[in-house]
Amino acid sequence: MVKLKIDNFDVEVEAGTSILDAARKVQIDIPTLCKHPDVDPSAGCGMCIVKVGGRIMRSCCTPVAEGMEIITNDGELQEIRKTVLELVLSNHPNDCLKCIRSGQCELQEMAMQMGVDRDEIRKILVQKEKDESTEAIVLEPSKCIVCGRCVDICQNQQNVWALSYLNRGFATKITGANDAKLANTPCIKCGQCAAHCPTGAITEYDDTQKVWNMLKDKDLVTVVQIAPAVRVALGEEFGYDFGENLTGKIYAALRRIGFAKVFDTNFGADLTIIEEATEFVKRFGKKDNLPMFTSCCPAWVDYMEKYYPENLPNLSSCKSPHQMVGAVAKTYYAQKTGIDAEKIRVVSVMPCTAKKWETHRHETMRSSGYQDVDVVITTRELAKMIRQAGINFRALQDEAADDPLGEYSGAGTIFGVTGGVMTAALRTAYFYITGKELGKLNFEAIEGLKGIKAAEIDINGTKVRIAVVNGVGNVEEVMTAINEAKANGEELPYHFVEVMACPGGCIAGGGQPKVMMHNLPKPWGINDEIRRLRSKGLNDEDEEAVNRLSHHNESIKRLYTEFLGKAGEGKAHELLHTKYRQRDLYK
Amino acid sequence: MSEVSQAAQIANKWRKKRGSLIMALHEIQDVKGYVDWQDAVDVSQGMGVPLARIYEVLTFYNFFKLEAPGKAVISVCTGTACYLKGNDKVLEKFKSELGVNEGESTPDKMFHLQSVRCVGCCGLAPVCVVNGKTYGRMTPEAVPGILAEWRKTFEEE
Numbered sequence: 001m002v003k004l005k006i007d008n009f010d011v012e013v014e015a016g017t018s019i020l021d022a023a024r025k026v027q028i029d030i031p032t033l034c035k036h037p038d039v040d041p042s043a044g045c046g047m048c049i050v051k052v053g054g055r056i057m058r059s060c061c062t063p064v065a066e067g068m069e070i071i072t073n074d075g076e077l078q079e080i081r082k083t084v085l086e087l088v089l090s091n092h093p094n095d096c097l098k099c100i101r102s103g104q105c106e107l108q109e110m111a112m113q114m115g116v117d118r119d120e121i122r123k124i125l126v127q128k129e130k131d132e133s134t135e136a137i138v139l140e141p142s143k144c145i146v147c148g149r150c151v152d153i154c155q156n157q158q159n160v161w162a163l164s165y166l167n168r169g170f171a172t173k174i175t176g177a178n179d180a181k182l183a184n185t186p187c188i189k190c191g192q193c194a195a196h197c198p199t200g201a202i203t204e205y206d207d208t209q210k211v212w213n214m215l216k217d218k219d220l221v222t223v224v225q226i227a228p229a230v231r232v233a234l235g236e237e238f239g240y241d242f243g244e245n246l247t248g249k250i251y252a253a254l255r256r257i258g259f260a261k262v263f264d265t266n267f268g269a270d271l272t273i274i275e276e277a278t279e280f281v282k283r284f285g286k287k288d289n290l291p292m293f294t295s296c297c298p299a300w301v302d303y304m305e306k307y308y309p310e311n312l313p314n315l316s317s318c319k320s321p322h323q324m325v326g327a328v329a330k331t332y333y334a335q336k337t338g339i340d341a342e343k344i345r346v347v348s349v350m351p352c353t354a355k356k357w358e359t360h361r362h363e364t365m366r367s368s369g370y371q372d373v374d375v376v377i378t379t380r381e382l383a384k385m386i387r388q389a390g391i392n393f394r395a396l397q398d399e400a401a402d403d404p405l406g407e408y409s410g411a412g413t414i415f416g417v418t419g420g421v422m423t424a425a426l427r428t429a430y431f432y433i434t435g436k437e438l439g440k441l442n443f444e445a446i447e448g449l450k451g452i453k454a455a456e457i458d459i460n461g462t463k464v465r466i467a468v469v470n471g472v473g474n475v476e477e478v479m480t481a482i483n484e485a486k487a488n489g490e491e492l493p494y495h496f497v498e499v500m501a502c503p504g505g506c507i508a509g510g511g512q513p514k515v516m517m518h519n520l521p522k523p524w525g526i527n528d529e530i531r532r533l534r535s536k537g538l539n540d541e542d543e544e545a546v547n548r549l550s551h552h553n554e555s556i557k558r559l560y561t562e563f564l565g566k567a568g569e570g571k572a573h574e575l576l577h578t579k580y581r582q583r584d585l586y587k
Numbered sequence: 588m589s590e591v592s593q594a595a596q597i598a599n600k601w602r603k604k605r606g607s608l609i610m611a612l613h614e615i616q617d618v619k620g621y622v623d624w625q626d627a628v629d630v631s632q633g634m635g636v637p638l639a640r641i642y643e644v645l646t647f648y649n650f651f652k653l654e655a656p657g658k659a660v661i662s663v664c665t666g667t668a669c670y671l672k673g674n675d676k677v678l679e680k681f682k683s684e685l686g687v688n689e690g691e692s693t694p695d696k697m698f699h700l701q702s703v704r705c706v707g708c709c710g711l712a713p714v715c716v717v718n719g720k721t722y723g724r725m726t727p728e729a730v731p732g733i734l735a736e737w738r739k740t741f742e743e744e
Contacts, residue, residue, distance in 0.1 A: 155637070155639065155640075161637035161638075161639045161640070162639065163639065164639035164640065164643045165643050165647075166642060166643070166646045167646045167647070168646070168647050176639065177627070177637075177638035177639045177641065177642040178624055178638070178642050178653070185639075585638075586628075
């Protein structure tokens, strides 16, 4: 431990702690635009300067030392910070009124905090082309302050290597290699760049107008579904605490917006488990293409198709939950209600930007004869629509979801958290193999925010080795171990592997709120504390649920008896499963 | 099976040495005069370095050319002495005569325009160098003559 003084407060922290982090322990918030807990300090923005024994240093990358005396704020430091910020703003457009990030922008907030009240330094604005090529994530390099978070996240955290810096100085630009459009790079549309961007330089592709247009057309029957992770994050946009589960209010808001039916992707998650557990039991028994990888995360599927095409047979063929709901909405629901499927539109509210791409990633996404899911909007876009509709969200009364695609189990809910899909699948797989229910429904070894979590589960004397990969950046290690074992003819390290591209799972997806509320931990957007709180919101719902098992969802049973038939076969296979293909890293 | 490219051979040579990406790129530019997309792809595969990283290096350093330069490489000195004596106006004249920016080549690949910092003969400032031939006491008015001279040289070849 190291003892030091920060603004006359005695502080004791572990050796190696940065001055910036040490100061936060005594409620001192040193301003910064580039440092984020998920990235290494880069000393990029120059806002976090402090005085160490009279010398001015950047606190993000200066570790504490015994006996240090630090001043974090005085007239001189304030003046320097303001000048640094004015330099940053001198090549940032004054577009706040029209910017999608307005009100949730760290740069805007910083300008307010530092009291910037003038354009003192002559503006040099370099026009750089907007990149909307993915139709999932939008790059607007002219709004970039070159903090480096997105590049670090894309290259080092996610190991995707789509984003990079091109050129230098004023010409510096966040873009793909050789200025390739993002859609032509290895980008998997996970949106972690957008989740970490402090400004409006990287945002979701806005599809809200498409939804309003559908709702306006009275010939259409527009239905909606919400993903598990949406319910524990949307509230942040309306002043609720992190992780507060607002399922009932969200249903009510969606009805007021004008959706004909409100379904739940958690129902789809239960349906996915029926198919996926059936598939796993079959494949495990026949030792067919093991280990089996989960396939609910479209960013992960995209990554696999690009980086590990030789392992594609290992992916589960199950579609993701919202795609399953889309497919049954335009077949089963249409048939049950007598509505012409051609007139049904399915909108999915997702914590995810990659889901926007998923809806058209393969021809099997049209298994109903139409595009199964028409539009995907993110949690942030739903918040925008609720505001546009003039709904007083906080005053809404809870409502329930609509039959026949609204009922769900606790297992469906935890799909939004790392380890949740594996847990849900094991509950049902255990039942399918043994005919008995698991005594204990949780697996502690695969909970939490560690990058790679592994366990061995005993099912009727058979050992099933599982792994949960939390964040696609950890896939390489697991995949290397698997492929080496295969090449050497050794026993496989795992039989069943869950992968979620975003660290923490969907609760920390690229489409989740980035709210500026002063009772919340900084920096805004996402960090491990927020990941824990949102996860808790979903885990609590599971623990309190009357039914925590997908195979006991009555609506799911009815769907199979009335319509699908047997899991994994015939109509169920045709509607609920997909195929994969190799994709080039660059087009 | 196509022949192994020069870039691939160079990448293979540097493959096992850590931190040698820039050395490999230098060598390719020495041999070919530029590093294009296919070269970068060969280096990426040969050395196991993502293309995103390769282009960060290629575009950070002014030295690297991403495509074949024009036959006559025009270097306009913008070092202190040349700049003060008006070489910025000479540079502008080259740009407007050729219709290219700094670091670009004409579509017919005859000329490549670049600015450099000091060519070591400040006494002749302002100075331009074309394929090793030095032009001292430059003026914007002299630009069309120099271009005509090199066009003629290439036509005669």
